[in-house]
Each structure stands twice: as C-alpha cells, then as structure tokens.
Amino acid sequence: MEILSSLGDGFAVALTFQNLLLALVGAFLGTLMGALPGLGPANGVAILIPIAFSLGLGPTSSLILLTAVYYGCMYGGRISSILLNIPGDEPAMMTCLDGYPMALQGKAGQALTLSGIASFVGSFFATWGLVLLAPQLVKIALLFGPAEYFVLFTVAFATLGGVSSTNQAKSAFAAMLGLGIAMIGVDTQTGVQRFTFDEPHLFDGIDFLIAIVGLFALSEVLVFLEHHKGGAAAKSGRDVAVGKLMPDWPTLVSTRWTMVRATVIGFIAGVLPGAGASLGSFLSYSVEKQVVDPHSKTFGKGDPRGVVAPEVGNNAAAGGALVPMLSLGVPGSGTTAVLLAVLLSLNITPGPLLFANNPDVVWGLIAALFIANIMLLLLNIPMVSLFVRVLMVPTRILMPVVAMISFVGIYSITGSTFDMMLMVGFGVVGWVLRKLDVPLVPVILGILLGNQMEVNLRRAMTISDGDWTVLVGSPLAIALWAIAIIGFTLPIIMGRRLKSKIEASRPSEEIAAGD
C-alpha cells in the first residue's frame, strides 16, 4: 500500500506538461537512436547528458528525458534487426534470427508490431518488478556499512565483464584505468593534490562526462572512419517496405506464454550483476527455443515466438537493470553506468538514501517510465514507418553530426578548449582499447565510482583503526566477497563457451559498444 501511494505521488510529479513533453521527446529520440546502427543506448544517452545539464532541467526532468531515451533504444533496436538483419544495438541481436526471416516472407509489418507489443509487455512488467523489488533491496542496503560498500563496489567491478567475458584480465585492467583516472585531482579527505603535476586543468579532476562522451561517442566515429562505412543502413526503398502491420489475433495469442517466460528470465538477467540486456535477450531466446521448439523446426525460419522472446527479454532486462542502479547505486551494465553518470552529474547519490531523501526523484522517474512505455507503444506501432525511413540516412552524414553534437555538449558545460581536446584524446584511447578487446564500460564505471569506493575503504579503515580484517568482518561482507570471486572466476571457466554461442548467432555487421 505504501508503495502504491508513493507511486501515486510519482505520477503527480511526472504528469506535468513539461515532463510529459520530455518523456515524448526522449521516447522519440531513443527509438531513433536504437534504430540507427552505430548509435546505441550508451552513446546516445552519453551525448545527451551534457545537453540536458546545460539546458538547466531539474533532476527529475533530466532523468525522465534520459531514461525515456534508454527505454526507447530498447524498442528501436528491433527495427533494423527485422528489416535489414543488422541489429540497431547490441541487445537487438537475437531479434534478427527470426525477425529477418519474417521480413523476407513479406511479414515485416507484423514482426514489427509483434515485437513492439513484446517490448511493451517486457518493459511494463519489469517496471512493476522495479517498483516491488527496489524498496526491498533498499532495506538490505541500509544494513551496509563502509566496509560492505567497499566490497559491493568490488562485486560490481568483478562481475561487470559479464558471464560472456573471455578475458577477465582485460576487464580488470579497464576497471583499474578508470579508478586510476578517478584519483586525479584534490583528495577530498585531506585536501592534497594527487597526480595533478601542478597542471591547473587537473586540479578538479577529470570530468566523467568528458570521458564518457569521448570513449563512447567519438570512438564510434573513429570506427566508422576506419572502415569507410559511409553508406546508409538501408540501400533502397525496397529494403524498408513494411507491409501489413497487424498480426492476426491467433498469432498474437499464441505468444502469450512466451511473453510470460521471457519477462521473468529477462528481468532476472537484468537484476543480476554482470548480465544486462544483451544476455537477457539471449537467454530468453535460448530458453524459448528449448521449450517450444527443441528440434529447430520453426525457430530461425520466422517463428513469431522467436521475435517475441528476445524483445520481451531485452526490455525486461533493461527495467531489471535499474533495480541495483537505483537501490544500491551500483550499475550492472554499460547503459545503467551512463544513467548513473546522469544522477551523479545532477548531484544525486543513488543508493538506499535516495529513496529516503529524494522520493520525488525516484517515484517520479518510475512513473515516467510507465508513461514513456505507453508513449513508446503508440510511437512504435502506428508510426513505425517513420522510424524505418531514418534507416536511409547515410552514416557519412550521421556520424559527423554525432561528433559535432558531442563537442557542443562538452563545450556548453565547460567552455574549455583543454576539455574538448581531452575528449578527443579519450576518443582515441577508446578506439585503441576497442581494437585490443579491452571493454570500455569498466573504465567508465571506475571513473564514476572510484572516489566513493576509496572513501568507503578509508572510512572502514579509520573505524577499525587500520585493521584490514574489517573487510571480511561481517557475514554480509563475506557473502559479497564470495559473489565477487565467483563472478570473476566463472567466466574464466565457462566464458569462452557462452561467448562462442552468442557469436555464432551474431550477424556479420559491427554494432555499437555497450548495451
């Protein structure tokens, strides 16, 4: 009951004209970014953060705009998967498997509508899951002391590589790069300069927004330049012919159990650390195939259930991923790491206290997710052909625009030439790291969480008077260490197998980093 009244207050916050408009704009931009290969939720949200910031929007409004973009991307990714067999973003990869065959059979419109409904169902129930689960997790989180928090951050880094990671040393290396960068600047506890070498530009540390935009958005531009991929995703008008939109009623009804199964699997995958939307859609599809079609008679040849399962899965996972991010302050995937950056840039510290201190922000955000989800359903079914046309914009026009908007964002918050050059530098580093298969998400998370992680460690050590055993001093801390160690070593044992399974179903085209 308490939850319902909080949710009611949330709707009161979200249902203002400005916030509704922002949700609509966000939903529209998100679908657009999700649909365009090369722009995904992580870099899409990243280039919008500085812009939302310099527009002077309040915390709730900024969050509504940017999470609407996040949900929208999960919808948009399916469009190019179905029509062109090119996933618009990473989680939409599995949608290609049955979506594209359906399009080849002339049922593109039906596949789009089915997957649109599937996206809605996944998001809707996952948002309910968020409403019910997040306050419970907050109760656990309130038991955490500084030592437990330090271990929790360790869990986040240890599991971030994900179960499909093949080289954990590279994930760890990336995390250390991020943490190392976070240490630059004034030490908040003693006031001494660290790693600044008397360079005044570094006294305040390196702004994480500069790092995020450089690593995600500019490195993507460099990847496109490297491959000279300047063409449009859709070569001709025929590629984007949609056809009849409404699937027949029996088809829709036949997918109902698929939706139930995929929602549960996707949501759990989203909540667990180190999984995220890509794994959510992969697991949903694989389980569905095992359950209804173990001998591969119809799956992979245009089975509607094969379109529904991954779309429900990735949207449910996107909602689930918000649970640890909001209630613990520890994101489990690339995009939620970027959303964490949104909160931090608005001076809001996520975690258990967020629910107590800023209930308007949390519940306004959750209400906005419900509203954005309905808007997305409306945008994505009748207006889908509008988004389809976007696929004909060639990347030789799109990518320079992305680069320039990145510059606009950073310039508008810092106004500094040094910071723009730093962003270009991060773009180059991001390109090199991607070449070497070093993941970028841990770098970002390291920059975001580094100071809090250190503060908690130092607080714990001060309380224990320098006794390091405090880090394993409570059952909770020991349990968290166990999760961290299992999460870190499991991929070393079974990562390669899972990775090759996922790779086997990947279409040839390159796609955006992060999920």
Next chain:
Amino acid sequence: MSDRILGGFGLALAAFYIWAATIIPDSFMSDAIGPKTFPIIIGIVTIICSIVFILKPDVEPHWPGLGQLAELGLAVAAMFAYAMFLPTVGFVIATSVATAYLTWRLGSRPLNSVVIGISTAIGIHVVFKLILGLSLARGPFGF
C-alpha cells in the same frame, strides 16, 4: 604481440603511477591509511593484469593498414584543430569546416560535403542555440 605491447605499456604506466602516488605530500589531516594506499593498490592490480597480458596474449586484432591509420590520424588532427580554433573563429565556421572534412572522408562527394557541412552547422546552431538556448562558441561575427 599487441597484447604484449599493451602489457609492457601497462607495466610502465603502473610503475609511473605508483611512483606518483608515493610523492603525494603528507597532510596535517590524516586518516588511518592516507591518500596513497588506494592508488598504490590500483597500481599493483594493473601490474598483475599487465603480466597476464604478457604471458597469455589474445589473438592478434586486425589493425588497419598504414593508409587507414593516416586517415584516422588526420581525422583526429582535424578534431584537435576544431577544439583549438572553435573559440577564435566561432561555432558556425568551425563546425562547417570540420563536418565537411569528416563527411568527405566518409565518402561524400566534395561539393556535397561543403553543403552538408554548412547545413549541419546551421542546423545545430538553430536547434541548440536559438531554440534550446545553449551557449555555443561566439566567433568574431557573433555566431
């Protein structure tokens, strides 16, 4: 080989980082472990990762040829130049030039590139400056 170079680079970086951590000045305020300990831990973990890279390198990534590297180098140089000259020449001129260069290198024909460059610059100026009210760089002409 690339991974081994990364490992070597990681070792050098970590060594430098740990050295830089040890010269952090002591403060009159102090807590149990001080400002040096956590950075040194970061350095040590980096060293361990780097040694793993050197002992167990992954499959060689596909590096672009010299021509493509030059292409990327020039694009990066163009972006650096953009960042440097933006405040002096103003947003619209700098952005037109930079966009035209990038879209040309991505395969637009030269004349089209100029048109795309100018229209992108004006489009962004209208949306972000005139409609949304962000501050963009003002050159000598005020735009």
